Amino acid sequence: ETIYLKDYKAPQFIIKTCDLVFELFEEHTQVTNLMQITKEDKNAKDLTLNAVDLELLEIYLDDEKLDESRYVMEKESLKILDVGDIFKVIIINKIYPHLNSELEGLYKSGNIFCTQNEPEGFRRITPYIDRPDVMAIFKVTLVADKERYPVLLSNGNRESNFKLDDGRHGITWFDPHPKPSYLFAIVAGDLGVIEDKFITKSNKYVRLYIYTDRGNESKCKHAMKSLKDAMKWDEDVYGREYDLSIYSIVAVDSFNMGAMENKGLNIFNSAYVLADEESATDANFMAIESVIAHEYFHNWTGNRITCRDWFQLTLKEGLTVFRDQCFSADMNSKEVGRIEDVKALRERQFVEDASPTAHPIQPDSYMAINNFYTATVYEKGAEVIRMLHTLLGEKKYRKAMDLYFDTFDGQAVRTDDFLWAMSKAGGVDLEQFKRWYHQSRTPKLKIDERFESGKFIVTLTQIVPDAVDGSAQKPYYYPLKIALLESSGKEILEKVLIVSKESQEFVFEAKSKPILSINRDFSAPIIIEHKESNYAFLMKHDKNSFVKYESAQSFALETIEALMRGEGIDEEYVKAYEHILEEELEMSYKALLLELPSVSAIMQRAKVIDFEIIYEAKEKLQKHLASTCKEKLLELYRQNHKPQSKKLDAKSIAERSLKNRALKLLSSLESDEIATLANEQYNMSLTMTDRVVALDILENISAELSATGLDDFYKRYKNDTLVMQKFFSILAASNREGTLDRVIALQNDDAYNELIPNFVRSLIGVFARNYKYFHAKDGLGYKFIADKIIDIDKINPQIASGLAGAFKIYEKLNEQNKSVMKIELQRVLNEHSLSKNVYEIISKILKI
Ligand code: ARG
Ligand code: ZN
Numbered sequence: 122e123t124i125y126l127k128d129y130k131a132p133q134f135i136i137k138t139c140d141l142v143f144e145l146f147e148e149h150t151q152v153t154n155l156m157q158i159t160k161e162d163k164n165a166k167d168l169t170l171n172a173v174d175l176e177l178l179e180i181y182l183d184d185e186k187l188d189e190s191r192y193v194m195e196k197e198s199l200k201i202l203d204v205g206d207i208f209k210v211i212i213i214n215k216i217y218p219h220l221n222s223e224l225e226g227l228y229k230s231g232n233i234f235c236t237q238n239e240p241e242g243f244r245r246i247t248p249y250i251d252r253p254d255v256m257a258i259f260k261v262t263l264v265a266d267k268e269r270y271p272v273l274l275s276n277g278n279r280e281s282n283f284k285l286d287d288g289r290h291g292i293t294w295f296d297p298h299p300k301p302s303y304l305f306a307i308v309a310g311d312l313g314v315i316e317d318k319f320i321t322k323s324n325k326y327v328r329l330y331i332y333t334d335r336g337n338e339s340k341c342k343h344a345m346k347s348l349k350d351a352m353k354w355d356e357d358v359y360g361r362e363y364d365l366s367i368y369s370i371v372a373v374d375s376f377n378m379g380a381m382e383n384k385g386l387n388i389f390n391s392a393y394v395l396a397d398e399e400s401a402t403d404a405n406f407m408a409i410e411s412v413i414a415h416e417y418f419h420n421w422t423g424n425r426i427t428c429r430d431w432f433q434l435t436l437k438e439g440l441t442v443f444r445d446q447c448f449s450a451d452m453n454s455k456e457v458g459r460i461e462d463v464k465a466l467r468e469r470q471f472v473e474d475a476s477p478t479a480h481p482i483q484p485d486s487y488m489a490i491n492n493f494y495t496a497t498v499y500e501k502g503a504e505v506i507r508m509l510h511t512l513l514g515e516k517k518y519r520k521a522m523d524l525y526f527d528t529f530d531g532q533a534v535r536t537d538d539f540l541w542a543m544s545k546a547g548g549v550d551l552e553q554f555k556r557w558y559h560q561s562r563t564p565k566l567k568i569d570e571r572f573e574s575g576k577f578i579v580t581l582t583q584i585v586p587d588a589v590d591g592s593a594q595k596p597y598y599y600p601l602k603i604a605l606l607e608s609s610g611k612e613i614l615e616k617v618l619i620v621s622k623e624s625q626e627f628v629f630e631a632k633s634k635p636i637l638s639i640n641r642d643f644s645a646p647i648i649i650e651h652k653e654s655n656y657a658f659l660m661k662h663d664k665n666s667f668v669k670y671e672s673a674q675s676f677a678l679e680t681i682e683a684l685m686r687g688e689g690i691d692e693e694y695v696k697a698y699e700h701i702l703e704e705e706l707e708m709s710y711k712a713l714l715l716e717l718p719s720v721s722a723i724m725q726r727a728k729v730i731d732f733e734i735i736y737e738a739k740e741k742l743q744k745h746l747a748s749t750c751k752e753k754l755l756e757l758y759r760q761n762h763k764p765q766s767k768k769l770d771a772k773s774i775a776e777r778s779l780k781n782r783a784l785k786l787l788s789s790l791e792s793d794e795i796a797t798l799a800n801e802q803y804n805m806s807l808t809m810t811d812r813v814v815a816l817d818i819l820e821n822i823s824a825e826l827s828a829t830g831l832d833d834f835y836k837r838y839k840n841d842t843l844v845m846q847k848f849f850s851i852l853a854a855s856n857r858e859g860t861l862d863r864v865i866a867l868q869n870d871d872a873y874n875e876l877i878p879n880f881v882r883s884l885i886g887v888f889a890r891n892y893k894y895f896h897a898k899d900g901l902g903y904k905f906i907a908d909k910i911i912d913i914d915k916i917n918p919q920i921a922s923g924l925a926g927a928f929k930i931y932e933k934l935n936e937q938n939k940s941v942m943k944i945e946l947q948r949v950l951n952e953h954s955l956s957k958n959v960y961e962i963i964s965k966i967l968k969i
Contacts, residue, residue: 122957126432126485133165134158136250136257143227145234145265145309148219150227151178154212154247156257160204168210171244171251172199173226181211199248212248221245222876222916230375231334232269233310235388237381240431240490243302253301253428254533263309264291270309272332274369276300276384296384298364301427301533306383308371313338317345319352321362327352333372333395340395343406344370344413351414354448359522361421370394370413374842375877377919378494379412382419389416392843392879398767400844402810403774410452415445421526429533431490435482435558436536438494439502443510446503453771456666457709463643463667466504468721470496470646474563475725476929477965479589483536483558488961491919497561504646505557511600511617511644512554513547521546553598553621560594562586566601566620568651572634577605579637582624584650589965596623602644605635610662617644641665657697660714670714673701677742678718678726684738690745698746702753708761708775712782717743720892724930731935732892743789751787758783758798764805781814788818796823803830813847821856835872845872846883853887860894861901875913878920885909889927896934900941903928907945910959911952918956925949925962932966943967 135158142153158168177194180187182201193200201210221228226245227236236242244251260280263273267290277296284290313335319327329348331341348370355361365385376390393412396405422444423437450458473479473496480493482502487493510518525542536558544551565584570577583596597620604615613635618627629635636658640649642665656676663669680694701714723735747754761780766773784802787795796819803815816834819827831848838844853864867873867884874880885906889895895902906927914921931942946963949955 122488123486124488124490126430126483129430129432131161132250132252132255133160133162134168134250134255135161136255138260139249139257140260140262141247142262143264143307145218145263145270148217150216150218150234152212152214152216152247154210154214154249156210156212156249158204158208158210160206163206166203168201168204170199170201170248171197171241172214172248173197173244174216175199175245175248176215177248178213178215179211180213181209183209184211197244214247216246223919224375224377224878224917225919227307228375230373233308233312233334233371233373234265234270235308235310235371235373236306236383237377237388238305238383239303239381240434241303243305249302251302252430253303254430256299256301256427256531256533258297258299259305260293260295261307262291262293263307264289265309269311272308272310272312272314274306274308274332274371274386276304276306276386278366296365298384298424299531300384300424304382304384304424304427306381306386306388308332308386308388311335312371315341315345317349319349319363319368321352322356323362325362326366327363328367330367330369331372331394332369333391334374337372337391337395340397340400341372343396344372344394344409347410347413348417350410350452351417351448354414354451355418355421355444358447358451359421359444359519361526363420364425368417370416374879377878377917380416382416382423384420384424387416389413390879392846395843398769398808400809400838400841402813402847403769403777403808404810406769407449407453411445411449414448415441418444418448425531426526426529427533429535431487431493432483432485433535434490434493435498435502435505436534436539438499439482439504440506440539442499442503443506446507454707454709456707457713459642459667460670460710460713462500462503466496466500466646467725468719470500471563471648471725472721472929473497473926474501474561475933477589477932477968478926478929478962479561481557481559481561485559489918489922489956489958492922492958492961501646508557508599508645509543509547509551509554511602512549512619513543517547518543551598553596556595556597557599560585560597561588562594563646563648564597565648565650566640566645568637568639568649568653570637570653572631575630575632577629577631577635579603579627579629580624581618581620581627583620583622585623596621597645599645599647601639602641604638604641604663604665605629605631606638606658606662607635608633608658610658612664615641620645636662638663638665638668640668640671642667643671657693660697661700666710670710673697673714674718674722678723681718681723681735681738681742682726684741685734690742695746695749699750699753702750702757708772708779712775712778715779715782715786717746717786724892724933727933729935730930730933730938732896732938733898736893740789743786747786747789751790754783754787758787762802764802764811765807767807777808777810781811784814785818788822791822796826799823800826800830803833809844809847813851817851817854820851824857839872842872842877842879846879849873849880849884850887853884854891856893860891861888861897861905864888865905876916878917881909881913881920882923885913885924886927889924895927896938898937898941900945903942903945907949910949914952914956914959918958921956922958922962925959925966928963928966 137157140155144151218227219229225242261275273292275294277294280293280295282292312332314332315338317329370387372389372391372394374391380389393409418441422440428436446462521543524546540551567582569580585594601618601620605613656672659672676694680691724730758780761776799815799818816830819830889906910921910924
């Protein structure tokens with residue numbers, strides 16, 4: 122069942138070209154697949170193709186029709202016996218896209234035919250050597266009813282079209298770039314479209330299209346602008362130009378993940394395309410910009426240079442996330458961008474790294490590869506690239522990227538090949554650095570400091586956790602950006618230290634004992650343990666926006682932990698907080714500085730997790746801050762609350778985030794005054810950002826006002842699926858009593874649809890992250906999610922295994938929660954015909 126990297130073997134056969142004809146009908150699709158194949162391994166006799174859930178009609182080998190003695194059809198493969206060195210295969214098979222609820226291969230999203238083939242969906246369309254190191258040139262003809270499916274798309278350039286007598290029509294596409302099957306895509310539907318153009322730096326004209334359900338065209342403008350910005354950025358920063366004359370994006374409602382970088386034909390979850398001021402939040406606009414760019418950047422990091430095998434996934438994903446993070450930082454605020462990236466990393470990746478599902482960014486084994494599209498492979502992978510960028514510096518990094526593109530263009534390669542280019546052009550030895558690819562879990566760094574006769578001595582000790590199987594892991598190599606500050610706050614020096622040994626001493630000359638500012642910009646994805654740190658000082662004086670933020674977080678965490686131990690509130694923290702409240706700072710950055718640590722952040726530092734205690738302590742601090750700083754917070758709110766503005770410029774977004782931060786903090790007072798403010802905001806504001814924040818606050822502090830608000834919201838938006846997902850999320854995240862029962866009932870709501878992953882994520886997924894009710898001591902939250910995993914696994918194993926992720930913190934829970942959770946986990950495992958996706962996650966959590 123388990124697949125190992127060490128078992129990798131080069132393909133015995135290569136498919137040179139693949140000509141496909143899709144005849145699309147309402148009840149089935151017929152696929153005709155003509156492949157030119159060559160034998161690479163002269164010892165191979167039979168050709169084995171991947172084939173899952175396919176109904177075989179006919180097979181021809183070099184134009185000879187094969188009878189059943191010449192091939193073997195098994196559950197997941199088709200073996201053609203005794204083939205030559207160079208030959209042609211034609212396979213005709215039938216599939217049923219309208220019944221495909223896994224959303225892999227060819228399926229229907231509403232009335233749109235679309236595909237998702239990464240990593241192994243293509244084998245559900247037609248028999249194929251479905252692995253990324255087999256790259257073919259594809260020609261595709263789509264045939265369908267012209268009225269229902271006027272738009273017929275595939276990769277590459279449009280070659281020709283024809284009409285049939287029976288109202289059907291056909292279009293042929295040709296993609297000149299050889300590509301692996303996972304980048305193959307088709308779309309058919311009656312779609313609306315917006316069109317634009319981009320002229321590349323070498324003057325090539327590219328037509329840009331964004332397709333969506335009719336009526337949503339005007340919501341595609343922001344996505345189009347993001348696409349053009351991304352194309353320009355990749356030319357300016359990486360020198361990479363687009364290489365086809367068409368770039369199309371199609372938005373569909375049913376999609377397992379965010380989006381997919383199919384060559385020249387991206388398919389997107391509509392949540393990452395559609396937006397206007399009326400229906401999308403500021404965060405939605407940012408997410409669209411980032412995902413559009415991510416998929417575009419894959420054209421070079423992923424498509425032109427792809428992965429040899431799926432163990433190399435971080436080769437394209439870590440690198441492409443790093444690229445999209447830098448793009449978003451350039452388009453918006455660098456400071457805020459970096460902090461948001463680190464926050465996201467810790468909320469998801471650190472939790473994963475601390476759990477039994479921890480894995481290196483390059484895993485060495487898997488059961489279900491779909492389980493490895495993780496925060497570790499993506500976000501930690503991006504941090505690893507960022508460290509290389511820091512180690513090499515911008516100039517050499519760019520040189521190394523150029524070398525990577527020059528050397529490996531058109532190939533399917535490994536992370537080692539990437540590191541070779543980095544090392545060669547960067548002039549650094551990366552042997553030890555490679556451990557980041559093969560070791561799991563988050564390393565810690567212990568900082569000890571002393572000052573002796575004009576010398577400041579910093580001792581760094583790496584604490585490297587054991588791997589999941591208990592085996593010891595070795596010290597890492599990484600850049601650690603630090604600075605020394607005088608007591609006036611003045612910076613004496615800033616430096617990038619190279620950490621490489623288990624224990625290392627760094628000596629600095631200094632007149633008096635300086636204050637250490639450490640892991641500036643979060644230069645390495647580690648956990649710092651620093652007893653002597655002076656958070657109040659750094660909150661006030663550090664010029665590094667990350668360390669200033671980090672100090673505010675750490676100070677708050679320590680204050681909350683004291684409360685959890687039954688101690689009082691550290692007034693020095695309150696003073697430092699008030700200072701920030703009064704400081705002149707860029708507003709969206711200030712909003713971040715004023716945010717208290719998440720429940721997850723508190724939980725990650727606890728040895729044994731008890732959510733009730735965490736909640737209580739956090740609420741106590743929040744209430745204390747809200748009442749102590751009430752006037753200032755109200756002032757901040759009033760100054761920046763501009764209900765009649767729906768502008769999307771940086772300043773307007775920042776104002777909204779700051780005043781909404783103030784309002785949220787104040788809401789912990791649960792007073793009528795704040796409820797009234799929130800209610801006014803809900804009724805008056807023109808932006809979705811403001812309405813959602815207001816509604817969320819009302820839901821948590823005023824049963825009465827929230828009932829009217831929710832009612833209004835529902836009536837207004839019940840036909841807008843993306844907005845309804847926000848509605849479900851607010852209710853699923855609620856603190857109010859009866860939340861579980863309401864979530865259960867909402868599944869029967871007319872606006873809810875269990876077959877569409879976005880709905881499952883917005884209701885069930887969000888509930889599974891509602892710490893208060895998911896972790897209720899009676900175990901009913903666990904039982905509900907376990908039931909949902911069992912149900913949804915029958916529909917869509919990927920979505921079910923995503924839900925199972927909520928149980929990752931099992932090991933660290935207190936005995937009571939643990940024992941009720943265990944019963945539910947075991948119950949899921951006892952289900953027969955459980956998918957390997959869910960099995961892999963839950964058996965790892967239970968260490969079976
Ligand atoms: N390559 C896509 C992206 O990162 C993700 C596709 C993942 N799909 C999946 N079924 N696991 O943009
Ligand atoms: Zn990606």
